[in-house]
Amino acid sequence: MSLDNVDVFLRTVRDDLGLDLPDPSGADTALVDLPGWDSLNLLRLVALLEESGHRVPVHRLLEAQSLRDIHTLVKEYRR
Amino acid sequence: MTAPGSPTLGPPLGEPVALAAGGTSWDRVREDLATHGTALVYAWLEDLEPSLPSGDGLRELLGRDWTRFLDLTHADVRNRYIASRMLLKHAAGAVLASDPADLELAYGPTGRPYLRGCDQIDISLSHTEDLLLVGLTTCGLIGVDAERADREMYGGGLGRHICTPYESVLLSGMPEAERNGALVRLWTLKEAYSKAIGQGMQFRFTEFGFGPDGRPVRVQRPDGTAGTGDEWIFRTFPLDGGYVISAAVYDAGFGRLQDAHVTTMLDQDCVDAITEALDEDTGW
Numbered sequence: 405m406s407l408d409n410v411d412v413f414l415r416t417v418r419d420d421l422g423l424d425l426p427d428p429s430g431a432d433t434a435l436v437d438l439p440g441w442d443s444l445n446l447l448r449l450v451a452l453l454e455e456s457g458h459r460v461p462v463h464r465l466l467e468a469q470s471l472r473d474i475h476t477l478v479k480e481y482r483r
Numbered sequence: 484m485t486a487p488g489s490p491t492l493g494p495p496l497g498e499p500v501a502l503a504a505g506g507t508s509w510d511r512v513r514e515d516l517a518t519h520g521t522a523l524v525y526a527w528l529e530d531l532e533p534s535l536p537s538g539d540g541l542r543e544l545l546g547r548d549w550t551r552f553l554d555l556t557h558a559d560v561r562n563r564y565i566a567s568r569m570l571l572k573h574a575a576g577a578v579l580a581s582d583p584a585d586l587e588l589a590y591g592p593t594g595r596p597y598l599r600g601c602d603q604i605d606i607s608l609s610h611t612e613d614l615l616l617v618g619l620t621t622c623g624l625i626g627v628d629a630e631r632a633d634r635e636m637y638g639g640g641l642g643r644h645i646c647t648p649y650e651s652v653l654l655s656g657m658p659e660a661e662r663n664g665a666l667v668r669l670w671t672l673k674e675a676y677s678k679a680i681g682q683g684m685q686f687r688f689t690e691f692g693f694g695p696d697g698r699p700v701r702v703q704r705p706d707g708t709a710g711t712g713d714e715w716i717f718r719t720f721p722l723d724g725g726y727v728i729s730a731a732v733y734d735a736g737f738g739r740l741q742d743a744h745v746t747t748m749l750d751q752d753c754v755d756a757i758t759e760a761l762d763e764d765t766g767w
Contacts, residue, residue, distance in 0.1 A: 426557075433556075434555075436560070437556055437557050437560055438557070438560075439560055444630075444670065446684070447641060447644045447645065447688075448639070450644055451639055451641050451644060454640065455640065462644075463685060466683070466684055466685065
């Protein structure tokens with residue numbers, strides 16, 4: 405399944421980063437309001453995305469306010 | 484690279500002060516600030532939670548942060564937000580001899596926090612899990628960071644997003660069991676430095692680095708050559724409970740400030756001019 409699908413993306417974030425995402429509003433929750441979200445998790449996500457062929461520049465990810473914003477970038481930067 | 488907290492050379496920085504009941508911690512904080520120009524104070528969320536304000540008291544404590552707070556919905560995130568501001572304002576209030584509620588936390592263009600109207604002191608905040616950490620300095624700039632010592636960082640391709648080429652070589656030359664702890668140390672130093680300079684992760688962590696523990700710590704270029712001089716002080720401390728904290732302090736060279744009280748910082752000429760003007764208006 406491709407990360408282009410938002411549900412797959414959220415499941416990856418939940419499972420691989422170990423974050424407890426609110427359901428069903430996880431995608432739109434502000435990152436600062438996500439328990440456990442921090443800068444290291446952002447970099448872990450960058451590494452995960454690279455493994456799946458999405459090279460999203462870190463400076464673009466830093467502008468994201470929610471996981472949906474990040475997912476929009478994931479689709480934009482797919483190989 | 485050795486475990487964080489081994490003896491380092493260079494100007495001293497006081498050991499982090501644990502917040503204790505009875506207010507004695509603030510004496511230590513004031514003492515550290517007078518002696519070293521910098522103080523680090525930490526607390527545990529579970530210890531602060533029983534005394535977190537609510538209602539009008541909370542609104543008074545948060546000041547302009549109130550609207551930010553209202554945007555938070557998760558109870559744990561909200562409590563940590565309140566507790567970190569409470570710790571920061573009480574620590575700053577203790578060294579400035581000010582009511583914590585009178586202190587206004589503001590943010591620069593990059594999100595770097597500062598105390599509005601109190602430029603005799605610089606501040607930095609960090610938290611991880613239940614640990615809350617505040618750094619205060621009268622030297623110039625400060626950044627602090629806290630992290631679990633056993634947080635998994637080495638592996639999974641993360642190192643190439645954190646380390647300079649020089650750091651990667653150093654880490655790969657270490658015994659495997661020591662690599663993760665060494666990377667956690669590097670991470671907290673990088674976070675602390677980037678907070679101090681107000682860049683956060685906009686300054687790529689692969690573009691600057693740090694050398695091994697156990698010798699004077701300096702910012703290094705990606706190839707391991709020196710990037711900063713003696714004006715920067717870096718320290719890493721292990722904390723009970725399995726945490727590591729790092730501090731980065733920029734010494735602007737103004738010397739130690741013995742009295743950081745808010746009233747002392749009033750410009751005497753300005754005070755005289757206002758007093759004179761008031762006298763004229765009221766005929767006192």
